[in-house]
Amino acid sequence: MLTQLKRYGIDLYTLLLLGTVALAIVLPARGAAAPIVSSVAYYAVALLFFLYGARLKLETVWAGLTDWRLQGLMFGSTYVLFPILALILAWVLGSMIGPELSAGIIFLGILPSTVQSSIAFTGLAKGDVAGAICGATLSNLAGVFITPALAALMLGATGGGFSWQAVGSIAVQILLPFILGMVLRRFIGGWVEKQRMLTLTVDRGSILLIVYSAFGAGVVAGVWQQVPVTALLTIIAVDAVLLAVVVVCLRLAGSWAGLGTPQQTALLFCGATKSLASGLPIAVLLFPSQIVSIVVLPLMLFHQLQLLVFASVAQRRRLQLSEAGLAATP
16 A cells, blocks of 8 residues: 555655654643753754765766756746745735745745755656756755845745744754764765665654654644634645646746756756755744744645655656657667
C-alpha cells in the first residue's frame, strides 16, 4: 500500500508529518515540557544547517552558474514572481482570512525552493539534474539573507505578529552553523556525505520536532479555535491557484527563453516549489509562538500539494520518455 501511495507523493515521511500534527493536537507539550521540546528543536535545526554547509560543493554551484538563463529564471520565480503573487493574494483575501493567515501567504511566497524533492523530481523526470542542484543550492543559500530581508519589508506592517528583532536570531541559528559547516567541509565533508542516514534523520527529525512544537503551542494557546473552516478552505484554494499560476508562468518563460526539455524540467521543479525545511525554523524565529502554527499553515498545505502534484508530473514525464524511447527502438 505504501508503494502505491508513494507514486502520488505520499511516502512514510508524509505520513509521519501528518501524524506529528495529530499528536500535537491531541497531546501538545505543556508546562515544563514545552521549553524542552522547543530547545531540542532549536539545536536540531542548527545541526541541520551545519550539515548542509558541510555537504555543499562549491564547484557544483559554480559549474551550474554557466547556464545563466536557467538559474536566472529559477531565482526570479522564487524571489520575484512568488512574492508578488503572494502579496496580491494576501491583499485581496486579507479581510476574509485574517492577518495571521495573510502573513502566512506572504511568508510562503518569500521562501527558498526545496532541495531534496526538487532534485529528486528532476532526476525522476530525466531533467537537468546538475542545473537543479545548482539552482536549489543557490536558492537556499540566498534565502538565508533574502527571506528575512523580504519578511522585514513585506510583513512589518501586516499585523501578522512579525518581529523585526527576530531577524537577527536567524543568523545565530541558521547562518552561523551553515558557515561553520562550509569552513569545516575540507575536514569532515567526505565523512558527512557518507553518513546519509545521519543527514536524513537530522533533516526529517528537525522538521517533525518543529511541527510538533509549533502546532502544540498553537493548541495550548487556543489559536486553532480562531480559524474557521471557510478560512482553511480558502487557504487550500489559494495554494492551488498560486501553484497553478507559477507553473504556467514557468512553462511560458522556459519556452520563451529557448530552454531545452531537460532545463525546462529543472526549472519547473526548482522554480515552483517552496522549502518546508527552511521555512519552519525561520517562521519560529520571526513570529510569536502563539501564532506561528497559523502562520505556517499555508506553507504546510502548499508543501503537501507540491509533493502530490509534482510526484505525479515526474512519474508521468518519466513514463512518456520511456515509452518514446521504446517506440524509437527498431
